[in-house]
Amino acid sequence: MKNNPDNRKDNVERIQRNIDYTISNIHRANEVIDETSDENAKRELQAKNERREKALEGMRHEIKDEAEYRKNSEH
Incomplete structure (x- = not known):
């Protein structure tokens, strides 16, 4: 069985x-x-x-983490 790659591309939008x-x-x-x-x-x-x-508190924390990950991974 092949593992799927970690695709976090749309996480911010999904969480929002x-x-x-x-x-x-x-x-x-x-x-x-x-x-x-x-x-x-x-x-x-x-x-x-x-x-x-x-x-909501948890989702807001998660969206901040995902936005930070996205920002850091683009550089």
């Missing part, structure tokens, strides 16, 4: 798409939280958004 998608999900969940009277659904969505916020 994931960040955008996650932020969009947070906004949509907040809209549902504001519109629903179901307290259980609100708690679940709030917990989900907290996990999303933590994931």
Whole structure:
């Protein structure tokens, strides 16, 4: 079995798409939280958004690392 080479060419763009998608999900969940009277659904969505916020922190750190790698590998 042949290993695939490490292709990091589109990592920054891929991570940015994931960040955008996650932020969009947070906004949509907040809209549902504001519109629903179901307290259980609100708690679940709030917990989900907290996990999303933590994931965003990691993705933002990762995108910085990838951007730095790209900058250093071009020279």
